[in-house]
Amino acid sequence: MGENILKAKALPNQKERTALKPNNMTSNGDSNFTNRDAFRQAVVNTLERRLFYVPSFKIYGGVAGLYDYGPPGCAVKANVLAFWRQHFVLEENMLEVDCPCVTPEIVLKASGHVDKFTDLMVKGGKTGTCYRADHLLKDFCKDKLEKKDVNITADKAAELKHVLAVLDDLTAEELGEKIKEYAIVAPESKNPLSDPYPFNLMFQTSIGLPGLSPGFMRPETAQGIFVNFKDLYYYNGNKLPFAAAQIGQAFRNEISPRQGLLRVREFTLAEIEHFVDPDDKSHPKFPEVSNLEFLMFPREKQVSGQPAERTCLGEAVSKGIVNNETLGYFIGRVYLFLTYLGIDKDRLCFRQHLANEMAHYAADCWDAEIECSYGWIECVGIADRSAYDLRAHTDKSGVPLVAHEKFAEPTEVEKLVITPVKKEVGLAFKGDQRMVCEALEVMSEKEAMEMKADLESKGEWSSIKTGDEQLNVFRFPPLVAPIKCTVFPLVQNQEYEEVAKSIAHMLTAAGISYKIDITGTSIGKRYARTDELGVPFAVTVDSTSSVTIRERDSKVQIRVNVEEVASAVKEVTEGQCTWNDMLLKYNAPPVPDDE
């Protein structure tokens, strides 16, 4: 089992690679601007003046790296997040979670953040200001190169360029040596600098009484998904693959925030963890994206100095440039997401990580980079991280976060099937026939055997488990209900399954959350399962032209044409009409008020 990770984040270490850009900003209609800085300044001015965003706590002088979104910025953010939910979560039936930002130390110790989520700092003099070691070295090299210092030989220039290229890969020792070699000092005080030392980028806090339970503000949202793996796997019926998603705040205590909204101290992350069988990373929906063509920049081209190139995604996977179909599928979906949001195709490139950029456990990693006035900036990271995180939390917590292998061969299992004889139940229970049948169908094997024994020995049976968890129904109004409807074929049959799938497709397009179940479980059992989630409508496919929609509380059904199902559920969910309106429209008797 492994995971593929999709992240949209403000990257601490993006690289500047202006030489690699397929076009540049001034050639593209922005002819009023002679350079990127002027263009950026004009955009930033407008954005701040119209309150898209402003520096936070401005009346107190502001805090570097913290920004407020004003009304238009807030609306843009809400639109993008809503579309992200529609495009990823709803379209792929992902399991969304929402975990706290406050995180106990042990979780981030296991994930490696406590020990490794650091920047290297240097201090100017014993009590002096602190700086990021790589920033000082970078500024020094750029300064020398840009000033075209006449004292610099061609060899020296080549060396400085090399330092800039490998900057992100330097160890503390290497950085310290270069700073000594170039005699770099503190910018203001001109004091000599200390050796580089690690500074953790997480905001530290304390949970409960001081000193008892150290904690951090999460630096990413993914760990909340990993620690819930067991529950989510169970929620998914103990089956792989499945994906979990989370949208939420992340916090990074950057020492020198820069580049406007690109490197900030608090931001909203939208992350997906897709859990897949490590021995089968094929993806059933890959054909839907395999014909897409866009700029890709594989490792080999980067190393050999070739440019990025328009590539067909299907070919990139079949040639092994992209490691597997699942990774490829998400690259394609991210491409569609970004271009639908309005990102210029010519300024969007998928760049593969070089071997030294990837963690040792990762199988492959691609970044969606967008060219903006700061150069090419990573906006989405898509990585196959294997099961690294799950293993780390398994080791630390002692709770095995594993998925079980399926049987290679089908096995025979003897199973008690409860089949109410509807006619006899009808004679005995009259109008309650349906409810009694449903109650019988939802019984567990054990309960049924106990009932049988009671009936045989005592001639009667009564459930002592009133208030039983199986009988709970959440009566969410349709607006609030987490899942708006279920789609079940009445019997297992390919024609009905096709109809169910086409209805599911129409529901997705209409933005309606649903649960489809083609397992052939009894209808009664399925109702009981979904009543517990408060699902207000159940669509049962019992023909290829029309289907029934049953309302949860009244249990009344209407018959609706297949093409009208999605719009009918949408209308009654969003409040354009009530269930009674639907009854009138579809000629069923309205439900009395007191039901």
Place this chain on the structure above:
Amino acid sequence: MGENILKAKALPNQKERTALKPNNMTSNGDSNFTNRDAFRQAVVNTLERRLFYVPSFKIYGGVAGLYDYGPPGCAVKANVLAFWRQHFVLEENMLEVDCPCVTPEIVLKASGHVDKFTDLMVKGGKTGTCYRADHLLKDFCKDKLEKKDVNITADKAAELKHVLAVLDDLTAEELGEKIKEYAIVAPESKNPLSDPYPFNLMFQTSIGLPGLSPGFMRPETAQGIFVNFKDLYYYNGNKLPFAAAQIGQAFRNEISPRQGLLRVREFTLAEIEHFVDPDDKSHPKFPEVSNLEFLMFPREKQVSGQPAERTCLGEAVSKGIVNNETLGYFIGRVYLFLTYLGIDKDRLCFRQHLANEMAHYAADCWDAEIECSYGWIECVGIADRSAYDLRAHTDKSGVPLVAHEKFAEPTEVEKLVITPVKKEVGLAFKGDQRMVCEALEVMSEKEAMEMKADLESKGEWSSIKTGDEQLNVFRFPPLVAPIKCTVFPLVQNQEYEEVAKSIAHMLTAAGISYKIDITGTSIGKRYARTDELGVPFAVTVDSTSSVTIRERDSKVQIRVNVEEVASAVKEVTEGQCTWNDMLLKYNAPPVPDDE
């Protein structure tokens, strides 16, 4: 000027007032449950088993007061927040903001949180465990009363009941005295207890390098609105009243989190600050809610021991029970919000704060309380806080957060009006006539005078301000655009204004954000204003039956019947059709691909 505040929060100090409930849980169809605890246990079991929520970091033993929402819980939360946005933000054209959780100390010093957002603690022995002083005293009193200790006299029982009633109002000294008087000791160690001392409930952290800039995780979202007052007032055209809203995480380091999701350490708050002229707290939309009738529990009834009573909101305001129309309007809107979400009308009561519950600066305060298995719980607080917060931030920051009074009498102002002679511009500029006219109309007085001078002296004029901020257009796709359309009457005229307002009403109902402008500013100027916000569609009312919709980038217009405007904008915004589809549908020539 004052503010009225609407908060939905987990209240640190809700009161138990089971005696006041108008009905109780077991009488209302939950006949399987003999008491509230059993009912709650059944609900909680189902909620946790179906992953509505689970304790956070469960594999590490969990952290008290932190919960994860699983897929169904996450969906319910998203639905409620989306409806909150629709019901409050969109319906009232509120200004939504999104500010960081990390907050520098000075902001929370000004708001009073650093000094006063505390619970009183006691320590058992010199190195012992800490407890909340009020919890120990409460547990002691309840224990004595519930055990019906035979040694307790009627007088003593009355005294203990009185202590419970005034518990929240006791000072540190009074709490300490009671603890001594009753000889209360530490529950486990039986050690004597320390004097009560304040413990701040905010999560503390440090921004940037350690020790330089102390900060806290915000305990509420409102302060982010207050510190932005100046910008928001400007954004609203320097006019009162207006409301700002924020949805986001808040953090409270509770010492003993309890009651499931009710008292937690991190939660999502949705807050509104409505800024109103203190001399005119009438509300134009109050008549829309004045006929609502629901349970209200005014101060006088509480004090005189009478029960809560169904009350007509309009009467409550006219009799002065509710302080003013604006406060009354929001009470009505909150009632509609909660009942639409499915809250039982009989378990919802608006309770007025007693004089000793309110801050000294507050004019009036009402809580929406919902009866649940924990008793009556405050879920929404609606307060007229006067201008307390703005004054506090004005004092601390030195930046005046004030609104200017309007002139009582209209004043005469001489004003240069730029009126392009369209015919002559047409002759000179042919096809560019419209763009030239628009450019002329958006000029400032100063620019126009400079142009006039240039033309007179040099016979020609060219704008040296290319890249000028007034010419910026954001080309957001309709999906992303913060505001989807504008609604302008072509000329100032009551009939057109009525049409514009009815279109605005239909847009709100369809969930489409818009900006209406009936000020009579020139069309060109209005386009320029809204282009800067990237508004993709402009609706111009030039008749009472049909109107034009102009697309931002192509500047092409179509003519649409008034009743169809909202659905047309909705379809093209949500992606059901493209602008070119609209052109075909409304018989305008499609826009070529390269535009």
